[in-house]
Amino acid sequence: MNQDRRLYPTGPAAQRALVVAVDLQDPRRALAPELAEFIALAKAAGATVVGEVVQKLAHVDPATLVGSGKAREIAERATELRADVLFVYNDLRPRQRTNLEKIVPLPIVDRTMLILDIFAQHARSREGQLQVELAQLRYRQSNLIGAGEALSRLGGGVGTRGPGETKLEVDRRKIQQRVSLLGHQLDDVRKQRETRRSGRGRDPFVALVGYTNVGKSSLLNRLAGSGQGEGAFVADQPFATLDPTLRRAYVAPGVNVRLADTVGFITALPQELVNAFRATLEELDAADVLVHVHDAANPDWPRQKASVESILRELKLDEKPLIDVFNKVDRLDAGERAALPAGALEVSAKNGDGIDALRAAIAERITPPAHAGRGA
Ligand SMILES: Nc1nc2c(ncn2[C@@H]2O[C@H](COP(=O)(O)OP(=O)(O)OP(=O)(O)O)[C@@H](O)[C@H]2O)c(=O)[nH]1
Ligand SMILES: [Mg+2]
Incomplete structure (x- = not known):
């Protein structure tokens, strides 16, 4: 873990975080799955979540986000629970942040900061x-x-502070x-x-895309036949992969592709990250085919799918040939598998089920000129 690049001050021990969320009761955007995801992000960043405060409101309070009464209640909870940081789920305006910090004297970390922090660590x-x-x-x-501390350690020093x-x-x-x-x-x-x-070869370019933690890197390893230790990094945590990995993979007799793993997507991917990673994401533009990986074992997959599709639209990649793949089917029983969309490509990066069908689907979608003359 690289403490120096962390966005908020942190001690050597895991931080005790109190999670705060305003539930706007939006029927189109349920809080529960997103809050669960937020808590998973908090844990991935290395914090211990010691409590949760959810405030139902019709509108966020423009001054303090939660309302000043609720803010005082949060301050009390934080003391009781010995929390040393507040993780706030909703977007905060600068003024709300300042006002809330006055009532709850703890560092406030919002969702974007949390995601950026995980990125910095990975x-x-x-x-x-x-x-x-x-x-x-x-x-x-x-x-x-x-x-903060981290920046003043960079350069800084004598002569930087003007009168x-x-x-x-x-x-x-x-x-x-x-x-x-x-x-x-x-x-x-x-x-x-x-x-x-x-200097690279001209094999067709296939990119794995999808929500974070769905098994993209595992599939890359499976398709590229990487053995243990030599493959892309796999872990049960959001944003395990940040740096794009490129491998050569066989898809049909005489047909190899360049296969890229990419950074996982998430709902409301912070704009700062989209901008910063634009160059990396723009490489997807060169893809001949996108393989959109879903975690079939996560009941939340439809929401994740919609969210990835909207990011692909934003990146103007929605016109690309795309193959939907449902991964982790080893975790489903027969009934659950039957409930997946008809004709879905079902695979398991874990035990190799469905991988041949996926290879065939990729081979079929590669435009003929890309592999003309390469037949077996
Ligand atoms: N049961 C099961 N688990 C899987 C399968 N594929 C991946 N996993 C597990 O899912 C977790 C995430 O896998 P990764 O391959 O790191 O997922 P990713 O999409 O690359 O994740 P990020 O890089 O973090 O966005 C790991 O714990 C994997 O072992 C599968 O087919 N079956
Ligand atoms: Mg990965």
């Missing part, structure tokens, strides 16, 4: 790390959140300097990657 490649840091700083800029500057002004100036430096460094890293790429 990024391995230089490009991934630069992209995440840039996203974090842009988020701070647009939400007027102070730079009469307030803490926030210094923070802003440092953030701005760091943002432009990161931008330049990212350009360099990307240029190097372009050079490496141009």
Whole structure:
């Protein structure tokens, strides 16, 4: 775990988090599955969730999000539970954040910060790390959140503090300097990657996409025949994969494809992340086929599917040939399998079921010119 890149101050021990959510009782967007997902994110970030406060409201309170009475109640709960951080599910305006912090004297972490924090912990490649840091700083800029410990350790030092500057002004100036430096460094890293790429072969390009934790990396390993230890990283946690992995995979006699694993999607993917990862996501544009992976064992898969589809639309990738694949069917009984959409491609990355059918489906969707002359 890399503490230095974390977005909010943290001690060596796991943080005790009190989760706060406003339930707007929107019939089109139920709170329960999203709140469960938020709590999973909190755990993936390394926190211990010590309590949950859900406030039902018709509208969020413009001043404090939850209302000042509820805020005082939250402050009491936080003391009782010895919480040291507040995880707030709903989007917070800067003013709501400041007001809430006055009543509940704890650092406030919102959903975007949580996701960015997990990304910061999981990024391995230089490009991934630069992209995440840039996203974090842009988020701070647009939400007027102070730079905190982590940033003052970067550069800073003698000569950075001009006469009469307030803490926030210094923070802003440092953030701005760091943002432009990161931008330049990212350009360099990307240029190097372009050079490496141009030397690559011309096998058709297939990209695995889907909600986070559905089994994309497991499928990549299965399709590419990676053995234990040499394959893409697999873990039961959101955003295990941040850095795109590319492998060669066999799909039919004489037909190989370049197979890419990608960062998982999530409902309301923070805009800062979409922007920061745009270059990586734009590579999907070069795909001949997208394989959209679903977690058939998660009852929430229809919501996840819709959310991925809307992100694909946003990225203008909705016109691409796409294969829907239902993974983890080893966890379903016969009745549950029968309830999946008719004709669904059912696979298990775990035991290999349905993988041949998936290979055949990919081979069929690859446009003929892409593998003309490569027949067995
Ligand atoms: N039972 C079962 N579990 C699976 C299957 N495929 C993946 N898993 C498990 O699901 C979890 C997530 O798998 P990953 O391959 O890391 O999922 P991912 O989509 O790459 O996730 P992110 O990179 O975090 O977005 C791991 O615990 C896997 O072992 C499957 O076919 N059956
Ligand atoms: Mg993965």
